[in-house]
Amino acid sequence: MGEPRTKVTFGEFWRSVRHRKKRYTHVASAIIESEVFRLPALTTVERIALYLHFPFCVERCRYCSFVSHEGREKDIPAYINTIKRELAERAHGQRVSSIYFGGGTPSLLPAGHLADILSTIRSCFTMDESAEVTIEANPGTFDGEYLKAIRALGINRLSIGVQSLDDGVLSLLGRIHNAAQAKESVPIARKAGFSNLNLDLIYGIPRQSIAVWRETLHDTIELGPDHISLYSLTLESDVPMHRMIARGDVAAPDSDLAADQYELAENLLPTHGYRHYEISNWAREGVESRHNLAYWQTEPYLGIGAAAHSFIDGRRMANTANLDEYLNACLQDIPLPPAFDEIIDPETALSEAIIMGLRLCKGIDPSEIRDRFGIDLAERYGGEIRELVDLGLIEREDHILRLTRRGRLLGNEVFWRFLPHDHELAGALHASPVPLESPSYPPFSKGDWE
Numbered sequence: 307m308g309e310p311r312t313k314v315t316f317g318e319f320w321r322s323v324r325h326r327k328k329r330y331t332h333v334a335s336a337i338i339e340s341e342v343f344r345l346p347a348l349t350t351v352e353r354i355a356l357y358l359h360f361p362f363c364v365e366r367c368r369y370c371s372f373v374s375h376e377g378r379e380k381d382i383p384a385y386i387n388t389i390k391r392e393l394a395e396r397a398h399g400q401r402v403s404s405i406y407f408g409g410g411t412p413s414l415l416p417a418g419h420l421a422d423i424l425s426t427i428r429s430c431f432t433m434d435e436s437a438e439v440t441i442e443a444n445p446g447t448f449d450g451e452y453l454k455a456i457r458a459l460g461i462n463r464l465s466i467g468v469q470s471l472d473d474g475v476l477s478l479l480g481r482i483h484n485a486a487q488a489k490e491s492v493p494i495a496r497k498a499g500f501s502n503l504n505l506d507l508i509y510g511i512p513r514q515s516i517a518v519w520r521e522t523l524h525d526t527i528e529l530g531p532d533h534i535s536l537y538s539l540t541l542e543s544d545v546p547m548h549r550m551i552a553r554g555d556v557a558a559p560d561s562d563l564a565a566d567q568y569e570l571a572e573n574l575l576p577t578h579g580y581r582h583y584e585i586s587n588w589a590r591e592g593v594e595s596r597h598n599l600a601y602w603q604t605e606p607y608l609g610i611g612a613a614a615h616s617f618i619d620g621r622r623m624a625n626t627a628n629l630d631e632y633l634n635a636c637l638q639d640i641p642l643p644p645a646f647d648e649i650i651d652p653e654t655a656l657s658e659a660i661i662m663g664l665r666l667c668k669g670i671d672p673s674e675i676r677d678r679f680g681i682d683l684a685e686r687y688g689g690e691i692r693e694l695v696d697l698g699l700i701e702r703e704d705h706i707l708r709l710t711r712r713g714r715l716l717g718n719e720v721f722w723r724f725l726p727h728d729h730e731l732a733g734a735l736h737a738s739p740v741p742l743e744s745p746s747y748p749p750f751s752k753g754d755w756e
């Protein structure tokens with residue numbers, strides 16, 4: 307590969323947008339508030355994607371900075387009660403187009419608890435008949451009986467955290483499962499009735515050579531999932547693997563190798579029927595993740611649970627990431643102020659819509675931007691667009707703008723140009739073209755956003 311790529315991740319990039327305090331206005335406490343979860347009553351939104359966060363895991367993986375805890379299973383019943391209460395308080399007749407049980411490890415929840423939550427959702431909200439209902443599951447935490455039971459509840463999409471199909475890599479990551487268990491989980495899921503199956507994989511991992519990655523990709527294709535998500539390893543400074551690297555026990559991730567691995571996937575997956583539809587996501591025709599599409603299309607979503615984020619009516623809000631604080635608010639019936647509650651100004655909203663839209667391989671339609679924001683993209687960003695076309699990072703087909711293959715690899719090189727002009731990180735991003743990691747946006751449940 308060409309030039310070395312300094313690691314500025316999409317998480318850092320996006321966090322920097324959110325932290326632009328000058329452009330966000332903290333909402334005064336005079337807003338309509340619910341009783342315990344002091345977020346605004348969501349009266350104007352008709353249709354939402356619903357996310358529920360479960361911050362419990364068997365063991366913490368060495369690379370993980372998500373909001374999750376090991377050894378706190380005893381808190382699960384209280385947590386279920388708390389999120390049921392939060393659901394009831396946030397519900398105002400909205401229509402739910404998708405539900406996503408994320409974590410953490412939601413497959414640690416007994417089927418009875420999931421039934422309880424789904425019944426609360428059905429009684430508080432209006433569910434689309436064809437709603438996509440996803441649960442994340444980690445190999446080693448479920449069997450066929452469990453999957454059959456949760457499929458019968460109406461959960462119709464399973465996202466399995468495979469991460470790698472190489473035992474050495476899985477062990478380095480600190481996963482609780484091995485490659486054989488990950489492989490076995492796919493036929494078990496099919497037998498249980500899951501016809502919409504996603505597998506998550508990570509690339510850019512130390513000790514994961516291109517040959518190891520190629521084998522993982524081939525084995526994944528052989529397993530025949532409907533959807534494949536590929537994430538680049540991102541290490542926050544407080545995770546064990548970061549310390550292992552700092553001590554010299556493990557080599558640092560190689561961003562050039564990660565770029566090669568991404569390109570390999572980009573070449574290979576379409577030849578096996580997987581259409582690249584978002585920077586980090588491939589799917590067979592018609593089974594793109596509807597829930598995640600809501601994020602990329604900057605549609606409203608409601609997040610429930612500790613660390614969950616919401617985006618409603620031009621405002622972004624988050625619950626506390628502190629599990630005890632979250633549980634106590636309910637137990638003691640005390641108000642829980644949001645960790646943040648911000649109005650997104652129109653300029654930032656425009657910026658988000660362009661950047662998130664460009665993550666989608668279909669690109670953005672300037673006429674939609676004009677209808678939504680009253681902005682002529684060619685007038686507003688004509689110079690930037692011409693330059694990006696000249697650099698081979700975006701292309702124009704008819705009037706649609708989209709990233710080229712090179713642009714997908716060097717996304718930040720494109721995105722910084724669409725930030726509001728006084729953005730303090732623009733220069734750093736300009737200097738830091740990188741392949742982007744892309745945990746399902748938005749990072750509502752991820753620790754690096756707290």
Ligand code: SF4
Binds near residue numbers: 362363372411
């Ligand atoms: S990576 Fe996933 S399974 Fe591992 S600790 Fe984090 S949330 Fe849990």
